[in-house]
Amino acid sequence: MSEPQPAAMEPFEFLRRHPPFDRLGERELRRVEDALEISFAPRGELVLRRGGAPGEHLFVIRKGAVRLERDGQLVRALEEGDCFGHPSLIGRASPVADAVAAEDTLLYRLPAAVFNALMEASPAFAEFFLLDLAARLRRSVEIEPLGLGSDLAIPARQLAARPPVFVEATATIGDAARLMRSAGTGALLVAGSPPGILTDRDLRTRVLAEGYGPDLPVERAMTRPVLTLPAGASLFEVLLFMLEHHVHHAPLEEDGKIVGLLGDTDLLRLHLRSPLHLMHALERLGDPRAAAGYARELAAMVEVLAWSGADAGQIGRIVARLNDALTASLLRLAEQDLGPPPCAYAWMVLGSEGRMEQTLITDQDNALVWEDDTPAAAAYFERLAQRGVDGLLAAAFPPCPGGFMATRWRHPLAAWRRLFQEWVEDPRPQALVEASSFFDCRRVHGALGIEPLDEVLLRAGREGIFMAQLAAAAPPVASRGIPAGKTALGFRPPIGMFRQLRAEHGGVDLKAAGIMPIVGLARLHALAAGSRARPTLERLQAAAAAGTLSAAGAATLAESFRFVLRLRLRSQLAALGRGEAPAQSARLQDLSALERQYLKETFLAIREIQEATALRYGADRVV
Numbered sequence: 001m002s003e004p005q006p007a008a009m010e011p012f013e014f015l016r017r018h019p020p021f022d023r024l025g026e027r028e029l030r031r032v033e034d035a036l037e038i039s040f041a042p043r044g045e046l047v048l049r050r051g052g053a054p055g056e057h058l059f060v061i062r063k064g065a066v067r068l069e070r071d072g073q074l075v076r077a078l079e080e081g082d083c084f085g086h087p088s089l090i091g092r093a094s095p096v097a098d099a100v101a102a103e104d105t106l107l108y109r110l111p112a113a114v115f116n117a118l119m120e121a122s123p124a125f126a127e128f129f130l131l132d133l134a135a136r137l138r139r140s141v142e143i144e145p146l147g148l149g150s151d152l153a154i155p156a157r158q159l160a161a162r163p164p165v166f167v168e169a170t171a172t173i174g175d176a177a178r179l180m181r182s183a184g185t186g187a188l189l190v191a192g193s194p195p196g197i198l199t200d201r202d203l204r205t206r207v208l209a210e211g212y213g214p215d216l217p218v219e220r221a222m223t224r225p226v227l228t229l230p231a232g233a234s235l236f237e238v239l240l241f242m243l244e245h246h247v248h249h250a251p252l253e254e255d256g257k258i259v260g261l262l263g264d265t266d267l268l269r270l271h272l273r274s275p276l277h278l279m280h281a282l283e284r285l286g287d288p289r290a291a292a293g294y295a296r297e298l299a300a301m302v303e304v305l306a307w308s309g310a311d312a313g314q315i316g317r318i319v320a321r322l323n324d325a326l327t328a329s330l331l332r333l334a335e336q337d338l339g340p341p342p343c344a345y346a347w348m349v350l351g352s353e354g355r356m357e358q359t360l361i362t363d364q365d366n367a368l369v370w371e372d373d374t375p376a377a378a379a380y381f382e383r384l385a386q387r388g389v390d391g392l393l394a395a396a397f398p399p400c401p402g403g404f405m406a407t408r409w410r411h412p413l414a415a416w417r418r419l420f421q422e423w424v425e426d427p428r429p430q431a432l433v434e435a436s437s438f439f440d441c442r443r444v445h446g447a448l449g450i451e452p453l454d455e456v457l458l459r460a461g462r463e464g465i466f467m468a469q470l471a472a473a474a475p476p477v478a479s480r481g482i483p484a485g486k487t488a489l490g491f492r493p494p495i496g497m498f499r500q501l502r503a504e505h506g507g508v509d510l511k512a513a514g515i516m517p518i519v520g521l522a523r524l525h526a527l528a529a530g531s532r533a534r535p536t537l538e539r540l541q542a543a544a545a546a547g548t549l550s551a552a553g554a555a556t557l558a559e560s561f562r563f564v565l566r567l568r569l570r571s572q573l574a575a576l577g578r579g580e581a582p583a584q585s586a587r588l589q590d591l592s593a594l595e596r597q598y599l600k601e602t603f604l605a606i607r608e609i610q611e612a613t614a615l616r617y618g619a620d621r622v623v
Helices: 011-015 026-035 086-091 112-121 123-128 130-143 173-183 200-208 235-245 264-268 274-283 288-307 312-338 375-394 413-425 429-438 451-460 464-472 510-528 536-546 551-577 593-617
Strands: 037-041 046-048 057-063 066-070 073-078 098-101 105-111 187-190 196-199 249-254 257-263 345-349 366-370 410-412 442-445 507-509 585-587
Touching: 011 026, 011 057, 026 105, 026 112, 057 112, 086 112, 086 593, 105 112, 112 123, 130 551, 173 187, 173 200, 187 257, 196 200, 196 249, 235 249, 235 264, 235 274, 235 312, 257 264, 274 288, 274 312, 288 312, 288 375, 288 551, 312 345, 312 375, 312 442, 312 551, 345 375, 366 375, 366 413, 375 410, 410 413, 413 429, 413 451, 429 451, 429 464, 451 464, 451 510, 464 510, 464 593, 507 510, 510 536, 510 551, 510 593, 536 551, 551 585, 551 593
Parallel strands: 366 410
Antiparallel strands: 037 105, 046 098, 057 105, 066 073, 066 098, 187 196, 249 257, 345 366, 345 442, 507 585
């Protein structure tokens, strides 16, 4: 059969009628037209080979049809005007599917250099590909927001209407107290370089409680230097600042000067004080039994935050800080009964709590490490582990089904180092199950640093065999409630052969289908980048910065993660409102048509990046 000739329509006119080229200006279109190459693929020809060399072109079907196949099975049928080859260009990896001409096909080929330049220069063009999903997911928050307000997004400077009040360090406490009263404030900034701060709490704890009188100089009771926030920070950042640093005031800095001062009473005006109030209650906890209502209070607070405009990621960070405070208080109470610890130790949390992504209470995942390898230390920390776990049980944190709790997972630091090294050097399936559980570990209490364990994990990121095994290894199934047999890259999004969204019992498991695949991808690529980050979004940023994951892929996964977290949180809050236990699944009937479409596209994007990642690390040859 003779090779067909191009149709009368010029490439310029053809491209301007088809996305994403319809989003380009005339000058950019002319650049594309000048760079285009025309090729012909007879029926049955393999245009791109799965696992072959990374792509060098974006393909546009001018006339004919192409089948995308995996192992001979149709994944997607493409027709005139459709593009293919972009996952390989964006992921800088081998093609994730075979591209086979379904009939005699005329193709336009756009060189990778021009494609990449357009991706950088034209946001509208980039949005059509992986960044298209990321951008539309960002906009979906505005279209169908989780809450009714957006108080947490307000810049802090808007709430700090009055300039801060300063006092000299040489002034007396009596003068400072009178100045506080006349200014109607609970804190004064102390002039100097660097500046300090004096609060009404300092007056109680550092002056009156210590028996000093009003003639004490301010410099004897103040805190210097003072911690500050940028004046343009959001109220969410102010709230998190207070929670993380256990303070009641947030000085706002701009151009090297403190221009405002926000207190927790200022946040009260916007109904945002509930996390601070709960934090203060946890810090004053005098009996483990008093934490019995914590789960109810936390759920109510999460609902308030959601309706105040906080997204699920922000709520996760706040919840993590509150859970940390509860754990620290329980351990301090245990120390009061057991006596001082014989050496430095660290209480670690794992999983979603370690990543600071837990929004409602789930199974507890924790471990204990201490410095001295002695029988006396082992006996003490056995008792401490039991008290800590029991206290969390009393606060409604269920036990981990897989046993990932400090009552079982407790060792001196040297033993932990040996265990981590064994996981890296001999990555058997069970070892990898255990290792992956501790990639998210985070210290929440105790003076012992866990950097030596981080060093072992970071070295693992440079071991090709370990990384390939980790990519294919089963995650901690029992501890996370995920069905056995799933692999780190094998949390397969529920998409059918022809791109339909599959549901089971009328719902979709958002954790197994969306959250865990993204968590696994972020963890793997961040480890390859040598990053110590724990939160998934920070890991994606680190991977993109190091080039272990493309910027487009990282952006897509980040927005997909926020989107799925938001859907899950909304579904869980709705279940609580119906008097039901919150589950990981979302009912399709509760999702809008737009959300169902976005969810399907999210799962497809995850699958494409999974395929590219499996090829990169050779995981498809391991499983």
